[in-house]
Amino acid sequence: MSPHLDAGVVHELALKEGVCVRPLLHRVTDRETGEHTVVVMPCRSVRESRCPNCAEAARRLRMQQCSEGWHLDHEPEQADEQEPSDQDDPADHADESAPEQDEQATRRTRSTRRRDDLGELPLKPAEPRTIGAVFEGKNGRTYRPSMFVTLTLRSYGRISPGRGVPTDPTRYDYRTAALDALHFTKLLDRWIQNLRRCAGFKVQYFGAIEAQRRLAAHFHVALRGAIPRSTLRAVTRATYAQVWWPPMDDTVYTDRVPVWDGVDYTDPDTQVPLTTWDEAMRRLDEDADARPAHTLAFGRQVDIKGLLGGTPDADRTVRYLAKYLTKSVAETYTQPEVFDAAYEAHIDRLHNEVRYLPCSPACANWLRFGVQPKDPGPGLCPGQCSSPAHDRENLGIGGRRIQVSRGWSGKTLSDHRADRSAVVRQVLEAAGYNPHEADRMSTETLSEDGSPKYHWQTVHLPPEKASEAIIQSVFERRRWRNEYERAKASVLCNAPPVEVNSATS
Structure with a gap:
């Protein structure tokens, strides 16, 4: 690298070119020949504050996952094994929907009698399906609507309108707010279980946990199929979760x-x-x-929308659902260029409770x-x-920011990533290019004896070497982009004319 090319310039270049700003270097050894190769890989962080380009790629991948499973008109094929999140960021691990059990191996039996102060669940016989029902409209047209729901937590004290800070911090219940955040996923799991009992089919969902301006967690969730609004509201009112732990008073x-x-x-x-x-x-x-150490319940505010697949409203809602996925809980509404002392103090007080309560x-x-x-x-x-739940940036929401049911699209996150790569490979192959580098030195490549052919080892980079790796990534990305653009132009020139009947421009 040239001596006059400093780290700041390299960072700006990486942002402009769309490559990872903190790449990982790996030394790959061919076990058969002993040859060593250095490979630059993106960090794949999901936080914009760490790597904006990797975070944006992760957000778009989640949007694709959400769109593909939301309005399905056929039962998806179940994947053999659902994986934990393959993003290497701790804030997004374990994103599949198995109910959380703190003591699954030695689970204690508790009374199943419902609390008298909450409504009853409107139970309905279940049908063996995950897709929504079809409705017939005028002129024989059929519709298969789905739902978008937002759930919020209860109030912990009066909040200044538009600011997100308590009007009187001394009367704000920070302890309850912290406990609700630490155990929020338990309440969501219970809500999904109750909804499936009441909706009459195995409801599939894709949801994102985000923070309101007051820093209380709320849940945006896309539900496949139409569910009566009265049922959704009744289930939300009747859902609660209890934490049976030793006293924490x-x-x-x-x-x-x-x-x-x-x-x-x-x-x-x-x-x-x-x-x-x-x-x-x-x-x-x-x-x-x-008595339970803590009991969670939802707040009164429930926002419900019915949407049709392929409409601008559905596409806009997918973008809205993934809007804050690249930000941590604490930085969702903070602006680096504007310091708000009252809001920072509000974050500090909530963090002080989250830090010292058991998770x-x-x-x-x-x-x-x-x-x-x-x-x-x-x-x-x-x-x-x-x-990570105790970190200031997470404020109790340390995992499972994305919650996806196992029957959502029938694919893992790696499958969706592979689909995006397959589109590029098809264009390159159609134009006569050989995209051999897509599977180069794969860990799944085996030798004749059945053992992995390649051994991958992470190399820790000093700052100057990291800049060189970024420059290498920029050149490689430009080369790939040029090859792809030439391949598309070649395919278009040789392709026969086709009739275009797209529903969207």
């Missing part, structure tokens, strides 16, 4: 920290072991008057309440749990 340790003695965490003064997780849960089971049975924050986390080990410290 009284903090036992604040300044003092329990000590690890090699087997248990003990009181720093008396050296008496703290209550174990299993013992705390046993006491909870034996207490006939025990799971294994969370280190249980030590603050005199309980040892499940399966404890050395090095645990309250306020330093490794879960």
